[in-house]
Amino acid sequence: MAKLYFKYGAMGSSKSAQALITKYNYEENGMSVWLIKPSADTRDGADILRSRIGLWAKAEIIRPDTDIFQRFSQSCAGNCHVIIVDECQFMSPEHIDQLRKIVNEYEVPVLCFGLRTDFQTKLFPGSMRLMELADVIEEIKTMCDCGAKATINARIDSDGYIVTQGAQVVLGGNDSYIAMCHKCYINGIEEHKKIKLHGQK
């Protein structure tokens, strides 16, 4: 019985590295993987999925109006054993419904890697639909500087302060993101603390 997986993690939890290792493992076992990512994520050029540790692979870009079920039925069904999705938080709810339909009708497992929530602790559209429909919800863990588990993706402005207002996605901005636990996040806002970054954006 194939399943729909949501493997969520905060910023810097090595989600893309996990996606790429999973792809490697399937392929090493002689299976064929369809690696996709939404067009909203243009961090690494048109079609490269890259992790900070140095791994990378070519991915197919899914545009907002692409019907993934149709695309899969026409081009991949029969010669694709598993679908891996990176940055799945930027998929639309309809995309997730289409992936769900592939799992049901083709018995192909779909593994979605992505963020849970935005800088205001709200689910992204793709994450929300996955939280509703996934058969398996699994956390990829990372840590807050305080040692607790990080669950929040804080947006940090160029002066080092936590941002609490603004658009969910800002392309080409100067803000950084950092994973924090909820307690440090709230303290950081209430006490207007300067947050130490570690280089990642």
Next chain:
Amino acid sequence: MAKLYFKYGAMGSSKSAQALITKYNYEENGMSVWLIKPSADTRDGADILRSRIGLWAKAEIIRPDTDIFQRFSQSCAGNCHVIIVDECQFMSPEHIDQLRKIVNEYEVPVLCFGLRTDFQTKLFPGSMRLMELADVIEEIKTMCDCGAKATINARIDSDGYIVTQGAQVVLGGNDSYIAMCHKCYINGIEEHKKIKLHGQK
């Protein structure tokens, strides 16, 4: 480090039994438990939390306008070691924020048991906020008749057919609910199948 837990499960997955056993275990270890449930759930009378297997306990009812953080600070802080919430899907997002604040400021763990999604596969308000803020998201599993894991809470009308339209919560209606896997749920709708119930409502 205390944590906020969301232990979600479909209809009939024994969530209330799990809540009551957890309460029993804490109390057996000499700890004090505050058991609460939202007023929207009036299934078992004003303030009794009851599981089908026969376990029960008195719970405090939380009304929509109750500030749980304030209520806890004034009455329970200092002599309560853990909070257990049943039917947490009916808590408001504000309630979940208040529970989150108790975890952060009092270092008291909060364990929330409830449904993930409604009969249209949409998150309930309380479930959505928990999916955003919980430190630990854990599934209480149950099975579809086909043997696969059940993830959907289907609403079944008095003739035995899956309902796809209507209000999220219907009090005093004649509909039943049953846990199904997504595939059987979709098949049941598309083929207008009569669904076999097992007695639970």
Next chain:
Amino acid sequence: MAKLYFKYGAMGSSKSAQALITKYNYEENGMSVWLIKPSADTRDGADILRSRIGLWAKAEIIRPDTDIFQRFSQSCAGNCHVIIVDECQFMSPEHIDQLRKIVNEYEVPVLCFGLRTDFQTKLFPGSMRLMELADVIEEIKTMCDCGAKATINARIDSDGYIVTQGAQVVLGGNDSYIAMCHKCYINGIEEHKKIKLHGQK
């Protein structure tokens, strides 16, 4: 694909209650459960499985020389959908191999509930074979008095001190058992501390 599960927990983690709730859930879904326990456990009379919270059910006793695979093939195959084992730590390695064979050949899931280790932190015979062969290893959690997760089953003599020498299983003795974290267990031994019990034995 049926699976062999090892659901282990320390003393007082409500393993028997979990076994009984699981049985209830399967039966509520119209499935037939074979509930068994090894004869080494005579805590509750010949054939009753009882949990401290008040749940109970009749179980079939498996003696050391019973071949569970043969017993299942002759009497249960065809009208049994799942096997639930309580106190599985007292099963022999051969018993676990027989259960594994049932999973493989009859596609019937087997859920084993029991202790991980004895009072000297050594695996029990049944637990060891399950740690080797189980498809899913899952912890039923409980807490040490210090708030950390309990992983050790300490044997406490009638004066309240931790026992470190003796037979793995003592029937009819005056010792009690309590779940502790490893740190408190080691401290308790090294500092010869008197351990507070909570009533369970």
Next chain:
Amino acid sequence: MAKLYFKYGAMGSSKSAQALITKYNYEENGMSVWLIKPSADTRDGADILRSRIGLWAKAEIIRPDTDIFQRFSQSCAGNCHVIIVDECQFMSPEHIDQLRKIVNEYEVPVLCFGLRTDFQTKLFPGSMRLMELADVIEEIKTMCDCGAKATINARIDSDGYIVTQGAQVVLGGNDSYIAMCHKCYINGIEEHKKIKLHGQK
């Protein structure tokens, strides 16, 4: 509260890649990692830990007579935030006890990556002690060719048949290892099937 982790997986489940990514994540957060492996594993030269996907790092070799607790106390305590162990199945039970002592006394988390069982489905010495003492036991999953989860590490001779007799560890031999589910493993033995390898050894 620091913890002792056992992250076990079958052959080819990318355990070393996971160990290296975990190391990378800690270091990216400004923390210092002590990476160690037992001398029994000489697969990649004296002191390099290498994963098939291309990641690698220098590791310190732990010899059978090294006291890891003493070594840590003298050289690393105070400037090491986490210990990562690869090929932990080859550690001795005493090594695991020493790691457990570091967790308890220094509050430093220890993450052990390794195999669960040998080619005869028996726990390795290090794996057994970890199954007894770990605070968290987590599986790194991989798949059998049949699509089920692989849990067995089958030893395959140069003709492609499953080996069932011999020493637990053979250095410099011509045998290969492959991860299989228990059912395919047993079928492979009973039907003397030729097993298809995928290149890994």
